[in-house]
Every structure is written in structure tokens, then in C-alpha cells.
């Protein structure tokens with residue numbers, strides 16, 4: 001993957017799937033000067049793209065013509081073979097992703113890097129059936145990708161190690177913050193941490209220790225307030241590892257260690273209480289409350305993304 005000599009305008013990126021993540025990822029590369037081929041077979045999904053691209057571009061206070069660099073397609077166009085990178089952001093289903101990778105692998109020469117934005121599926125499972133597994137890696141963006149800048153770059157067992165540094169350079173070039181994940185473990189780094197916390201949160205509610213609102217209140221008003229400034233291991237060092245050891249000696253044996261989705265979550269999904277979109281999940285929602293939180297979150301995250309210069313580009 002060449003990142004230096006060529007101007008972005010001469011390079012193209014493919015994005016497969018024009019949903020929540022795909023449109024944001026397309027906008028990032030278009031804003032970075034790349035041409036973007038955005039592919040989605042669903043008419044309704046494609047119909048929403050121009051308005052969503054324009055809204056993200058306006059939110060980022062970028063020139064409106066950024067969106068002109070994105071072309072929309074129902075199926076992968078011939079130009080996909082000339083892209084430096086193709087990122088798959090289709091639904092989180094192994095079989096679908098495998099099918100997309102088989103197709104991309106057949107269409108693109110081995111010099112085209114293929115990346116999956118899967119949240120938790122190991123990259124090696126997505127790339128089981130490709131002729132050139134060396135050019136497949138994970139690029140796990142966060143939502144919304146233009147405001148939460150981290151991208152986990154996952155090196156699977158068969159990924160060519162020489163691809164990692166240029167892939168990270170490309171992401172940094174368009175303003176993202178790449179980190180190298182050296183093992184292809186499910187959930188990578190961020191989602192393992194996030195879901196370890198969710199497991200305990202659900203257990204606290206399930207066991208009657210507190211209600212869901214209290215869990216959220218405690219997190220937001222205690223360690224959650226610090227997390228964007230200081231990671232958990234920095235915090236351990238700061239207070240001293242002796243204290244962490246003393247706490248773990250008492251606490252770890254009591255923490256939830258369910259090895260399957262917990263009953264409370266399973267029952268809620270079975271009852272149709274699937275979250276803010278339907279008005280009830282762990283918490284109750286009105287459409288106004290949901291919109292207010294999403295807008296406030298987007299604005300605060302965009303502010304933070306503009307303000308923080310911290311990067312971590314280790315290979």
C-alpha cells in the first residue's frame with residue numbers, strides 16, 4: 001500500500017455498506033481528499049446517503065464539495081479494483097462478510113488491501129475463503145467514526161506484517177488515531193474492555209444491587225468522568241499498584257463471570273425491549289430524549305476530537 005508519493009486525489013478507497021459506519025468512514029476519506037466508492041445493495045440505504053454525508057460534512061464545518069468525491073453504487077464497480085484500500089462495513093454476520101470478502105478477493109489484485117470493520121468477529125473468520133489472506137486486516141472504527149477517532153488495526157495470523165505500518169499511516173493521514181492490535185482476538189481491545197464493564201453492569205441490575213439508571217449515574221459521575229483523560233492502567237499506576245492488588249484480592253472472585261449472554265438481556269430482547277429505538281431497553285426512552293442525547297454526544301465528541309492531540313502510532 002503506497003501512502004507517500006501519491007496525492008490523495010489520485011487515490012481511491014472503497015467502502016462496502018452504507019449504514020451508520022460506512023457513511024461516516026466514506027466521509028472521513030472524502031474529507032481527506034480521496035475518491036470514495038461507496039457500495040450498498042439496499043435502495044433505501046443508498047437513498048439516505050447524500051443527506052447523511054452532507055449533515056456530517058456540515059457538522060465537521062468542512063467544505064460542502066467534500067461529498068462530491070463520494071460515488072454511490074448498488075454493486076461494487078470496476079473501479080474497486082483500483083482502490084488502495086477497501087473497507088467492509090456491512091452487517092455483523094459472518095456468512096455475509098465471508099461472501100463479501102470472497103467477492104472482493106476475486107475482483108481486486110493482491111496489492112489492494114481489504115479491511116473489515118467488524119466489531120468483534122476475528123478477522124481470520126471473515127477471511128477464511130480468500131486467495132490472498134496476506135492483504136486482509138481489521139480496521140475497527142468507532143461510532144461516530146469522524147468524532148471518535150480511534151481505529152484498531154488488527155493483524156490476523158495470516159496478515160502480511162508489512163501492511164500494518166502503511167495502513168496506520170493512511171488512517172493517520174485522514175485524521176484518525178490508529179493503534180496496532182497484535183493478536184486477532186474476538187472484540188480486539190476496546191470492545192473487550194467495554195463489554196467486560198457491561199457484563200458487570202447487567203449483573204448488578206439482575207442481582208438487585210441497583211437499577212439501570214443508577215448504574216449509568218455512577219459510571220458517569222465517578223470513574224467515567226476520568227476515563228477520557230486517564231486510562232485504567234495509568235490510573236492504577238497513579239494510585240499505586242499495591243492498592244490495585246489489595247482491591248483485586250477481595251473483589252475479583254465476586255465479579256460476574258457469565259460465559260453466555262445474561263438472562264436479563266436475553267429476556268429483554270425476547271420481549272421486544274430492544275432499546276431507545278423502540279422506547280424501552282434497560283432504560284425508558286422518548287424520541288426527544290434519544291435525539292437530545294445523540295446530538296449532545298455528537299457535539300461533545302466532535303469538540304473533544306478537535307481538542308485532543310494525543311496519538312499512538314506504534315507498530
Ligand SMILES: NC(=O)c1ccc[n+]([C@@H]2O[C@H](COP(=O)([O-])OP(=O)(O)OC[C@H]3O[C@@H](n4cnc5c(N)ncnc54)[C@H](O)[C@@H]3O)[C@@H](O)[C@H]2O)c1
Pocket residue numbers: 016017018019020021022039040041042045088089090091092093096100117118119120140141142143
Ligand atoms: N454501529 C456501531 O456502533 C459500530 C461500531 C463499530 C463497528 N461496527 C461494525 O460495522 C459494521 C456495520 O455496522 P453499522 O452499524 O454501520 O450497520 P448498519 O446496519 O447501519 O449498516 C450496514 C449496511 O450494510 C448494508 N448491506 C446489507 N447487505 C449488504 C451487502 N451484501 N453488501 C454491502 N452492504 C450491505 C445495509 O443496507 C446497511 O446500509 C458491522 O460489522 C458492525 O459490527 C458498528
